Amino acid sequence: MKQPILRIININKRYTFEDGGEINALRDISFDLYNNEILGIIGPSGGGKTTLLRIIHGSEPFDSGEIQIDHICIRPSSTEEEIQKLLNMTSIHLQRSVSLWDTTVFDNIIRRFIALDTGDETLPLAYEEKKYKKWERAAINLLKVVELEHKIDHPVATLSGGEKQRVVLARQLATIGFRKIALIDEPLTMSDLNIRKKILKWMREMKDKTSMIITSHNPQLLYGTADRIMHLDGKIIDIGGEEVIKNFVNQMEEPLPLMPHTDKIVLEVKNLRKEYHFAGVDNKYFSVPFELKNISFKLYEKEILAIVGLTGVGKSVLLNLLTGEETPTDGDIIYFIKDKKMNIKEDKLKIVGNIGYIPQELDLPYTANIKDLAYARLGLIGERTIIFAKKRANKLDLKWDLIEPYFIKFINSESSTSEFLNDMKDVGLDEEKIKDLFIIPPWEADDLIDLIFNLLYLPTDVLQRRVYELSVGERVRVAIGIEILNKPKVLFLDEPFGDLDVVTLRTVCNTLKEINDKLGISMVLVSHQIDFIKEVAHRAIQLYNGEIIYVGNPENVTV
Numbered sequence: 001m002k003q004p005i006l007r008i009i010n011i012n013k014r015y016t017f018e019d020g021g022e023i024n025a026l027r028d029i030s031f032d033l034y035n036n037e038i039l040g041i042i043g044p045s046g047g048g049k050t051t052l053l054r055i056i057h058g059s060e061p062f063d064s065g066e067i068q069i070d071h072i073c074i075r076p077s078s079t080e081e082e083i084q085k086l087l088n089m090t091s092i093h094l095q096r097s098v099s100l101w102d103t104t105v106f107d108n109i110i111r112r113f114i115a116l117d118t119g120d121e122t123l124p125l126a127y128e129e130k131k132y133k134k135w136e137r138a139a140i141n142l143l144k145v146v147e148l149e150h151k152i153d154h155p156v157a158t159l160s161g162g163e164k165q166r167v168v169l170a171r172q173l174a175t176i177g178f179r180k181i182a183l184i185d186e187p188l189t190m191s192d193l194n195i196r197k198k199i200l201k202w203m204r205e206m207k208d209k210t211s212m213i214i215t216s217h218n219p220q221l222l223y224g225t226a227d228r229i230m231h232l233d234g235k236i237i238d239i240g241g242e243e244v245i246k247n248f249v250n251q252m253e254e255p256l257p258l259m260p261h262t263d264k265i266v267l268e269v270k271n272l273r274k275e276y277h278f279a280g281v282d283n284k285y286f287s288v289p290f291e292l293k294n295i296s297f298k299l300y301e302k303e304i305l306a307i308v309g310l311t312g313v314g315k316s317v318l319l320n321l322l323t324g325e326e327t328p329t330d331g332d333i334i335y336f337i338k339d340k341k342m343n344i345k346e347d348k349l350k351i352v353g354n355i356g357y358i359p360q361e362l363d364l365p366y367t368a369n370i371k372d373l374a375y376a377r378l379g380l381i382g383e384r385t386i387i388f389a390k391k392r393a394n395k396l397d398l399k400w401d402l403i404e405p406y407f408i409k410f411i412n413s414e415s416s417t418s419e420f421l422n423d424m425k426d427v428g429l430d431e432e433k434i435k436d437l438f439i440i441p442p443w444e445a446d447d448l449i450d451l452i453f454n455l456l457y458l459p460t461d462v463l464q465r466r467v468y469e470l471s472v473g474e475r476v477r478v479a480i481g482i483e484i485l486n487k488p489k490v491l492f493l494d495e496p497f498g499d500l501d502v503v504t505l506r507t508v509c510n511t512l513k514e515i516n517d518k519l520g521i522s523m524v525l526v527s528h529q530i531d532f533i534k535e536v537a538h539r540a541i542q543l544y545n546g547e548i549i550y551v552g553n554p555e556n557v558t559v
Contacts, residue, residue: 004032005211006056006181011065013051017469021461025051027235029065033181036208040226041215042248044501045473047233049215050094053183056213058086070180091175092183093168105159105167106152109139112171116178142170145202147195158276158290161360161495162191162311162528169199177209184214188221192310192528200225217473217501218529219245251503256510259517261303261538265336266489266522267322268298272331274314274321292317292546295331299490304516304523306533308557309543315526316360318543319494322524323357324348337489356483358476360494360526364467370478371463372413374449377482379439381411389437396436402427407437417443452481455511457504473500477508484515493525497532505529509536530557 013026026048033039041049054060056067058074067074067086074086101108113135115121143149146166156164169187176182184203188196203212204225216222222229222245229244231237238244272295292314299305307315320326322333324344333344337354344351364373375381379388389407393400403424410420424434435441440448453462456477467475476496483491497505509532515521527533533540534554542550542557550556 002034005035005037005069006033007066007068008032008056009066009068011052011055011062011067013048013055013060013062015469017461017465021464024234026055026062029232029236031230031236031239033211033213035211037228038204038207038212038214038226040222040229041213041232042217042219042222042229042245042501043215043232043237045217045477045504046471047501049232050185050471052232053092053094053185053213053215056181057090057092057183058083059092089180090183091172091179091181092185093172093187094185100156100164100167100171102156104153104155105143105148106139108156108167109142109170109174110135112174113138116175138174142173145173146170146199160312160316166191166195166199166311173203173206175210176206179210182210182212184212186215186217193220193530195311196221217505219249219502249502252506253510255506255535256513258304258513258536258538259302261522262301264301265298266301267336267524268332268334269322270296270332270334272296272318272321272333273329274317274326275329290314290317290546292321294547297541297548297551299522299524301522302516302520303539304512304525304537306537306540306554306557307524307526307543308528308530308533308540311528313543314546315543316494319357319359319492319524319526323355323492324352325357325359335489354489356486356488356491358479358483358491358493358496360496364475364479366466366468368467370465370467370470371449373467373478373482374463374485375411375442375445377485378445378448380442380445381413385411385438388439392437396433398429398433398437399427403429403437410442448485449481452485453478455514456481457507457511473504476500477504480508484519484521487519488521490522490524493523495526495528497527497529505532512536533557 008029008031011026011029012024015023015025017023029052031039041052043049051060055062062076064076069086069089072082072085074082101111111121117131140149140152143152146169148163148166148170151159151163156167159167165188169184172182172184188199191199200221214222214226223242228239229241230239231244231248238247272292274292276290295318297305307318309315317326321328335342335344335347335351335354337351342351372381379385386408389403390400393403406415406420406423406427409415410417410423415423421431421434449463458474458477458481462470462474462478467478470478477500480493480496497508500508512523513536516523525537534557537554539552540550540554540557541548
């Protein structure tokens with residue numbers, strides 16, 4: 001009988017939120033992992049996959065149960081020394097993690113080998129030549145595995161989000177053979193299918209050196225990779241073969257139809273070009289700067305337009321240009337907003353106020369309260385809110401000096417809506433005049449926020465949580481919800497869907513179609529998930545080497 005390398009026995013984990021609410025993230029989790037095995041875990045966003053991996057790694061405390069590995073038994077009462085032993089026997093790759101040294105790609109991998117040898121990644125790179133040569137060969141081989149050898153001397157800051165993710169993964173793959181178990185959470189969510197297949201094939205070939213647990217929302221990533229599959233949704237629903245994936249996928253709702261767009265242009269891009277010169281990059285693989293060139297297309301009202309292509313071809317660069325995050329070298333970006341023609345060169349501030357943007361590397365403030373983020377987006381809290389209210393008060397001949405202390409107290413959440421209304425009435429304002437002080441009054445905003453968040457299938461208590469209390473999938477949906485609160489003319493989404501399971505993804509697909517149709521929001525989205533693109537987009541633009549090589553029916557996209 002095979003002996004397990006790892007035993008998880010009745011693990012339970014409960015989170016208590018800042019508002020006093022609780023959630024049972026994991027309930028009575030028990031399973032074994034065997035030597036030379038890859039265990040795949042699939043399940044919904046927020047189902048506890050990342051939490052479980054962090055517990056097994058030793059970086060997340062748990063409430064009850066045991067972890068047995070290599071004659072060590074870890075319990076909630078275990079000492080720091082015992083936890084450190086667990087940390088030393090496991091490595092972990094976390095989803096959406098792009099935490100890297102601000103140096104070159106090669107340096108980041110070498111530093112990982114130094115840490116495995118010495119325990120200190122900060123040591124200088126001056127080591128005995130024989131050992132360094134060994135690391136150098138290993139680093140180059142790993143960069144070939146993740147298809148980044150051509151960017152070996154590139155500064156990390158010049159990489160796309162998908163390329164950064166692969167550098168992080170390469171650093172974790174360096175531990176194979178050094179650690180007993182590799183814990184890999186949602187790898188390659190920002191990489192194209194060909195790269196995924198190559199890396200997964202290599203990982204499977206390495207399982208004789210290190211057992212692995214891989215979590216993924218993507219069934220295609222686990223098919224043919226994992227020896228066994230676990231369906232996890234707070235508790236273990238099932239463990240077995242590929243039938244576990246099929247049973248999970250069968251929970252998807254039916255797709256809604258994609259409604260037609262109008263022929264009214266909302267965005268026109270003409271001969272756009274962006275050229276980069278990277279200081280300090282000089283190697284045999286890289287002789288010319290990256291260039292996005294000859295980019296011309298139109299976006300129509302109520303259209304969903306997809307941008308696809310291999311990793312590093314310029315998709316995120318294009319979105320950064322369209323949203324004003326970066327300035328083009330040449331060309332024009334023209335918006336048509338409220339029947340006015342606006343060029344982003346001259347009207348950037350007006351345009352930015354009418355668009356929404358969710359970047360590839362989600363940047364929601366880690367400790368922020370979700371309701372505060374929603375209120376800030378609607379202009380209900382913050383300095384912008386005070387400036388707007390003061391201007392409105394002066395325009396309406398209201399005495400701002402009387403209003404200001406009550407107004408600031410309210411937007412700082414120091415008084416309730418009813419208290420604020422009573423205070424305003426005491427200084428002589430009726431409800432209609434009070435409403436004029438806000439871009440949208442709070443008592444109307446709450447209904448709007450609830451409506452949008454319910455559309456995105458977010459739990460009812462999510463508004464009371466902080467960002468760090470959400471799963472990554474929930475963060476993505478919160479980001480979408482916040483961006484559409486102001487009903488932007490155009491919503492840009494850069495790879496936000498890799499962290500959503502296929503069941504939730506179908507639901508979000510349907511939601512985007514409803515938002516597109518009912519709110520009239522045009523969308524431009526980047527994704528490597530071609531099945532999703534074919535389902536949700538009216539048209540697709542395919543980029544290759546910085547240029548458009550195809551515009552048309554998403555069904556014809558080949559990447």
